[in-house]
Structure formats: C-alpha cells, structure tokens
Amino acid sequence: MPDVKAPLLHSDPETVEDVFDHTYKEKEGPKPPVVIVWRNVILMTLLHIGALYGISLIPVASKLTLIWTVVCSVFSALGVTAGAHRLWSHRSYKASLPLRIFLAIGNTMAFQNDIFEWARDHRVHHKYSETDADPHNAVRGFFFSHIGWLLVRKHPDVIEKGRKLELNDLRADKVVMFQRRYYKLLVPFVCFFVPMFVPWYMWGESLWVAYFVPAVLRYTWVLNATWLVNSAAHMWGNRPYDSNINPRENKFVTFSAIGEGYHNYHHTFPYDYASSEFGWRLNLTTCFIDFMCFLGLARDRKHVSKELVLARAQRTGDGSHRSG
Template sequence: MSKQGASNMIDGDSKMPGDGREESSLGSIAERSEREVGRKQGIVWRNVILMALLHSGAVYSLFLIPKAHLFTLIWAYLCFLVTALGVTAGAHRLWSHRSYKAKLPLRIFLAAANSMAFQNDIFEWCRDHRVHHKHSETDADPHNAGRGFFFAHIGWLFVRKHRDVIEKGRKLDFSDLLEDPVVSFQRTHYKASVVLMCFVIPTLVPWYFWGESLWNSYFLASILRYTVSLNVSWLVNSAAHMYGNRPYDKNINPRQNTLVSIGAIGEGFHNYHHTFPFDYSASELGLKFNPTTWFIDFMYLLGLVTERKHAPREMIQARKERTGDRSS
C-alpha cells in the first residue's frame, strides 16, 4: 500500500461518527478497492515465455559478433534504422498524431518498415498510443509509468490490458486509420508481412550478397536487431516518463531524456512531445539530435511529405514561462 493510501485509512479511522466524513472515507476505500480489482490482470504466459526466449537469443547473439562479417553488422544497424523509422516517422508521428501528410510511396515504405518493427500493426499501435496520450499515467494508459519502470518498459506486455484501457479506448475515434488503404492492407496481411520484413529479408540479404552464414544472419540481423529495437522503443515509455527535466510542463510526467533521444532517433524529447503532440518534429526545431525529423524533412524536399505541423516559437516560449520547470 502506498503512503498516501495508508494516510487516508488512518485519517478515516480517527474521524468522529456523525461528522459527515465517514462516507467520504468509505468512498475512498471503495475506490481503492475498485482500482486494485481492476489491476488484477491475468498474466499472458505466452508473452512471458516468448520474451524470455527472445532476450536469451539476443544475449547469445552477442557472442557471434566477433565471428560475423563487418557488412553483416552494418546491415543489422541499417535494419535497426529502418525498423525505428517505421515506428517513429510512421506509426507515431504520421498515423497516431497526423503531424504531417505523406504521399502513397512513403506510406508504403513506412508500413513495410513498421512490419519490420513487429510491434503490432499500425492500427493497434496507434490505438494504444492515442489512449496513452489521452489518459497518460492513469490505469487507462496501456503502459502507465505510475506503476513503475518495469511495468512501463515491458511488464505491460506480460498482463492483459487493464479494463480502463479498453473502456476508454472505445470512446476514441480511430476511423481515420482504417480509411487509409495502406493501414488496412498492412492490418489484413500483418502476419505475413512481419515474417517477411522482420525475419526473412534481414536474414537472407547477408547470406546471399556476401556469403554470411544463415545462422549469423538470423541471430544478428533479426534476433539481436529486433530485441534492441524493442527495448529502445520501450525506453520512451519508461525512462522518458521518469528521468529528465520538464522545461515545457512540470505538471506532467514525460521528461526530456537525451540518452533516449539518441537511441530512439529523436523520440526522447518527451516533455515537449506531450505538451505539443501535434508537432511533427516532437522537439523544438534546431540543432538537436533528431534523425526522425531529418528524415521527414528530407522526404519533404523530395515532395513526398506535405503539411508539416509545428508549434510556433511564441507558443513554445509562453508555455515554458507558464508551466515549465525553468530548467532550460
């Protein structure tokens, strides 16, 4: 029990009968009991076992690095970048927040990259993410950081969704997602696209083009790359919600976390992003390490991106002065 919960119960026991506060105390206890019942989520043992096997395979992969061809390691990193863009530029900034518009060829590339990421199809990823923004750090948040680092990082995948996540999610509109034929196609053919993009292509390229063994290709370009990309993405939910400063809004949990930004190619400016979720850059524009923004800007120069949204400088400064923690 939390200190706050214990304090409430002690206060309730000390109140005099008939003073009008007993009902309030009983109501608080009932609410806490309701939350505890809601959090008794069944364990999804399949996910626990699969993640244990995946991470064991990733640890084994580390011992293969000295034996691998240099091109295989470079290829694995390139696959990691494509994987990351499928989440950051695709599922996150394009489809979840509609922070810019992308033409069909780019949407197809981002959907394929998202299948390489293997973090649920675009529709499911965006559905959970919109609920996360709407109800951040509550039981309706799929990866509620208020329940601790482990839960926010990976534990939320080990249990069935809290009923509040499902109930609150039903109240949001996701029709725009399924109106995109690229999203619908990926959702329909998701399993096949994941097998192809996440495992087959990363494994076959090193074997076919420079004679790498299928064993090394599979464990380094598929298993290790996939495991690292998952954990980097999860750090946005965990570390970036718990560690760092809050120059834009000190009243919310998300933080500015430089290390997460480096790993997640620009997604660690999280206090900014939750304050201005419509901004395609997910950070203040400038010389900041944000490869996802650089990618979107490059696509804009090629004519594949239009209508990039960003927060005006005056709006940002006013918000920092009003609600920021004065850290920058």
C-alpha cells in the same frame, strides 16, 4: 510548390485525441487482478536470450552484416517513429502513398503490433496518460511501463477507452488496413526472413549469424529503444515545458530512439511533427521527414511557433528551459 512548415499558435483542432481527458476518473475500490500472459513471458524471455547470444556473435559477423544490421535497425525504427507515431498516431504531417508504403514496411519489420493497433494504443496513452487507462502507465513502475504491460492482460479501462476513440482516419487509410489484414503473414517474412536472407545470399554470411544478429538482436534492440520512451522518458530528466506532467527530456532515450526522447516537449505539444524545438539535433526522425518533404513525398508539417513554446515554458515549465 515546396513544402512549408506551418507554425501553430494554438492547439490543433484535428488532433483532439492528443488532449488529455481531465474528466476521466479512476475507479475507486480494489484494482482488477493482474493476469499474466505466460505465452508472452516465455516468448520475450527467449527473445532476449537470443539477443544476448547475438551480441556474442558480433565479433565473428562480417562488416557488411553489421552495416546491414544498422540499416535494418534504422529502417524499422523509422517505421515506428516517423510512421506509426508521428504520421498515423498524431497526424503531424501528410505523406504520399509511396512514403506510406515505405513506412508500413518498416513498421512491419519493427514488429510492434500493426499500425492501427499501435496508433490506437498511443492515442489512448496521450489522452489518459499515467492513469489506469494508459496502456503503459508509468505510475506502475519502470518494469511495467517498459515491458511488463506486454506480459499481462490490459486493464479494462484501456480496452474501454480505446473502443471509444475516433479512428476513422486510420480505417480510411488503405495502407494501414492492408497491413492490418495481412500482418501475421507479413511479419515473419519482413521482420525475420529478409534481414537473415540478404546477408546469407548477398555476401555469404552464415545463416546462424545472419539470424541472430540482423534479425533477432536488431529486433530486440529496436523494441527496447522504443520501450525506453514509455519508461525512462517518463521517469528521468527535466521538464522544461510542463512540470505538471511526468514525461521528461531524456538525452539517452533521444539518442537510442532516434529523436523520441524529447518527451516533455512531445506530451506538451503532441501535434508537432518534430517532437522537439531543436530541429535536427539528435533527431534522425525529423531529418528523415524533412528530407521526404524536400523530395516531395511529404508535406504539411505541423510545427509549434517559438513564441508559443517560450510562453508555455515560462508558464508551466520547471525553469530548465534553454532554447536554441
């Protein structure tokens, strides 16, 4: 039987972690000291220097190597957007075992923490958005929400709230737990060796170019595209669905993060598998999920009804809503 999108007329009871916790109160008094993780600072600095050098090598890279770089970029990005985000964090659709394995491999190539940790932190982000318990609290500025949160120790509230989340669905997923168990062994091979080895072995690209372009540059690009959802999409753009929250609709982020920049919509309706009301428009991730449903590898997509979207936009939006 073909999959049919199920319109939701109200908040989905299965996604309780999506609901913002209005009972949470930030502690009064002095904030805990910021502890810099110098290892991360050094590694991120070297990574970005390597990526800049990788850009300089693009003119000497073969066309096949550049195509391979794009393929790896999209594959690893889907491991985050369609996998860790829409599937495992929000449970907005269901995926078969082969698709879950495919997405887990893509997520490993993306190297943004294992699926379990990524989904846990993202659920905390939604439940305590823009507070001390938010891992990448945008109130602390662009740099912090973009990359700075990875360069310092987590705020104690992030750790405390993360431990209290219900994560049994993640623990019950054998693909998630297998990846978590062997993550440190898999990452060097999947994220760096495979992207480098294929162009060197298959069409004779130099190892130097193969390492710095499809491995280092590709990895850094996907990282920053993902981070823009936490930073730029929480600061710049309109808020057609809910003007009371920070997340915005940001077209640049939507393009660079293959569909994740419809962020005011996503924080208003986090259980929608499409993260947007506009279908495939600038949304490669939604195209991918729909194609997987067509192939029978995914099912039970959750989608917000147009009536609910319009009613919410009229009630809480900033007046900029344009459907269609």
